[in-house]
Amino acid sequence: MTDSIQRIPSGIPGLDDLISGGFVNGTINMVTGKTGTAKSTFCAQFINEGAAQQQEGTLYITSEETRLSILRQVNQFGWDFASLEQQELLQILEVPPFEVKSVIGKISEALESMQVNRLVIDSVSMFEVSLEDRHSIRKFLFTLFQRLRELGVVALITSEIPERSEGLSPYGAEEFMVDAIIKLQYQELADIQRNLVVRKMRMTDHSPNIHPFEIGSTGIQLKQI
Amino acid sequence: MVFRSYRNPHLSILICCILLMPVAGALSEQLALRQVNGDVQCGNTCITSLKHQDNVTVAITPTDGRLTIQWEDPVGNVIVNTLQLHIVLSPCKRPAVCTQTGSYRIQTWDGSQWHTVTTSAQSMTTNITVTDDLGLDNGYKARVINENAPVVTIDKFALSGDFRRPTKDTETFWDVYENNRVFIHRIGIGMGALFGITLAIILLRKIRLSRSQDTGNTQLSNTLQRHAQLKDEIESVRRELNSVEKARQDLQKQYYRREVDENTFKDMMQKYEQDRKKLQHQLEELREEMRSMVVE
Ligand SMILES: Nc1ncnc2c1ncn2[C@@H]1O[C@H](COP(=O)(O)OP(=O)(O)O)[C@@H](O)[C@H]1O
Ligand SMILES: [Mg+2]
Numbered sequence: 001m002t003d004s005i006q007r008i009p010s011g012i013p014g015l016d017d018l019i020s021g022g023f024v025n026g027t028i029n030m031v032t033g034k035t036g037t038a039k040s041t042f043c044a045q046f047i048n049e050g051a052a053q054q055q056e057g058t059l060y061i062t063s064e065e066t067r068l069s070i071l072r073q074v075n076q077f078g079w080d081f082a083s084l085e086q087q088e089l090l091q092i093l094e095v096p097p098f099e100v101k102s103v104i105g106k107i108s109e110a111l112e113s114m115q116v117n118r119l120v121i122d123s124v125s126m127f128e129v130s131l132e133d134r135h136s137i138r139k140f141l142f143t144l145f146q147r148l149r150e151l152g153v154v155a156l157i158t159s160e161i162p163e164r165s166e167g168l169s170p171y172g173a174e175e176f177m178v179d180a181i182i183k184l185q186y187q188e189l190a191d192i193q194r195n196l197v198v199r200k201m202r203m204t205d206h207s208p209n210i211h212p213f214e215i216g217s218t219g220i221q222l223k224q225i
Numbered sequence: 226m227v228f229r230s231y232r233n234p235h236l237s238i239l240i241c242c243i244l245l246m247p248v249a250g251a252l253s254e255q256l257a258l259r260q261v262n263g264d265v266q267c268g269n270t271c272i273t274s275l276k277h278q279d280n281v282t283v284a285i286t287p288t289d290g291r292l293t294i295q296w297e298d299p300v301g302n303v304i305v306n307t308l309q310l311h312i313v314l315s316p317c318k319r320p321a322v323c324t325q326t327g328s329y330r331i332q333t334w335d336g337s338q339w340h341t342v343t344t345s346a347q348s349m350t351t352n353i354t355v356t357d358d359l360g361l362d363n364g365y366k367a368r369v370i371n372e373n374a375p376v377v378t379i380d381k382f383a384l385s386g387d388f389r390r391p392t393k394d395t396e397t398f399w400d401v402y403e404n405n406r407v408f409i410h411r412i413g414i415g416m417g418a419l420f421g422i423t424l425a426i427i428l429l430r431k432i433r434l435s436r437s438q439d440t441g442n443t444q445l446s447n448t449l450q451r452h453a454q455l456k457d458e459i460e461s462v463r464r465e466l467n468s469v470e471k472a473r474q475d476l477q478k479q480y481y482r483r484e485v486d487e488n489t490f491k492d493m494m495q496k497y498e499q500d501r502k503k504l505q506h507q508l509e510e511l512r513e514e515m516r517s518m519v520v521e
Contacts, residue, residue, distance in 0.1 A: 187480075189490070189491055189494040189495065189498070190477050190480070190494070191473075191474075191477065195481070208483065209481055209482050209483060210480065210481045210482075210483065211481065212481065225478060225481040225482065
């Protein structure tokens with residue numbers, strides 16, 4: 001680790017301690033997990049930390065939900081995304097999966113109108129579904145990630161692991177291209193059923209352990225083990 | 226049991242009556258004897274009197290250093306022909322210093338002379354023929370003479386006879402006394418038997434009661450024993466449950482730190498979960514038994 005590595009807080013209480021202080025600037029971080037493992041919640045909490053706490057410009061690209069749905073969902077944790085939008089700290093961009101080819105263009109367009117430090121794509125799996133084959137998927141991801149790196153933002157993308165899969169993504173493509181992977185999972189036999197694992201994080205001495213977490217009134221909160 | 230009967234007033238009264246019956250019997254026998262007997266324990270001067278139901282007065286005075294027994298009919302209308310005199314001499318309790326040894330003579334006075342009737346060592350009985358013309362002034366006398374002793378001590382004497390009713394002359398004093406005695410003794414025996422039976426019943430009841438109390442006590446002590454046992458069992462199941470819970474917590478920590486692999490974790494967690502459910506079920510059953518016991 002060198003002094004030049006700049007990190008930003010994740011906004012998830014307890015997580016930054018496990019990843020040497022936060023996400024590394026200019027990296028692409030993937031939050032992966034099966035459905036309902038709180039990937040979207042993770043993203044919203046990351047965005048809220050940036051916009052509401054750090055006063056950073058943030059961009060939230062959703063391929064799964066509508067803007068209104070997101071506003072409603074985050075409201076239960078006390079995060080006022082509508083107000084952040086008004087303060088021009090947040091821009092929510094609805095990109096339907098079939099418009100996959102336009103996503104990179106839309107990102108560039110959005111970034112022209114505001115200074116963005118954090119960027120969320122929830123989820124890339126949704127775009128992958130609209131592509132014909134593995135090659136197209138890899139090509140799309142490569143282009144997307146290259147663009148994100150050029151922008152110098154901290155990107156958080158989500159990927160949805162199919163229910164019976166042991167992999168980290170539906171097509172096994174993005175895990176090789178991202179800088180960090182945080183896997184959210186269920187362990188039904190444990191007292192705290194949700195947990196996360198930092199599977200990889202470049203330039204970071206991260207925890208090798210499994211970390212249980214709960215979703216409370218203020219969002220995701222990691223538990224001491 | 227007898228001491229417990231105070232709880233039942235009827236039973237206590239009955240017991241008191243039964244206990245008092247032989248006493249009453251003995252007392253009444255004593256009273257019956259007193260009516261016809263004279264207890265004489267005397268030395269130089271010894272006067273006792275006894276009233277027969279027909280007003281016969283008996284007086285005893287020492288005469289000539291010897292004891293004289295005298296009786297008279299105050300009405301002067303003696304009809305009866307025969308009186309019976311029974312004398313029991315005081316038993317010689319300490320023979321070494323006893324002066325009343327040797328033979329005794331019992332003499333009766335017929336109005337003009339003494340008649341020696343009989344002799345005996347300890348008791349004497351004689352019949353005295355009484356005639357009308359003997360007269361009151363002389364009275365009827367009897368005396369007991371012991372040649373070796375200046376004073377004779379008479380323990381008991383009895384005088385019998387019917388002074389008024391010649392039709393009853395077949396019934397002597399001794400018949401009356403004997404009848405009374407037998408009657409009273411029978412009452413005494415009857416009361417004794419009654420007392421015995423009552424005592425037996427009481428004892429039987431006491432035994433039965435104490436046996437039933439024993440059974441009750443056994444049940445109670447069984448219950449207490451089971452209660453204590455349950456407490457122990459609950460405690461031990463709870464301890465087991467705690468240790469399973471602790472093991473579960475430890476296993477989860479190990480899993481989080483990746484000290485156990487996923488499959489081992491799953492297997493063990495499932496086993497602990499089964500153990501926990503089994504123990505909780507046991508605990509619930511034991512507690513239920515405890516609760517039902519408390520209600521009893
Ligand atoms: N306020 C809350 N408190 C606790 N759990 C919540 C709350 N809101 C959502 N959740 C949990 O989060 C899940 C959805 O999270 P989400 O981030 O949408 O998952 P994903 O994006 O991985 O599918 C819900 O199924 C629910 O279990
Ligand atoms: Mg989601």
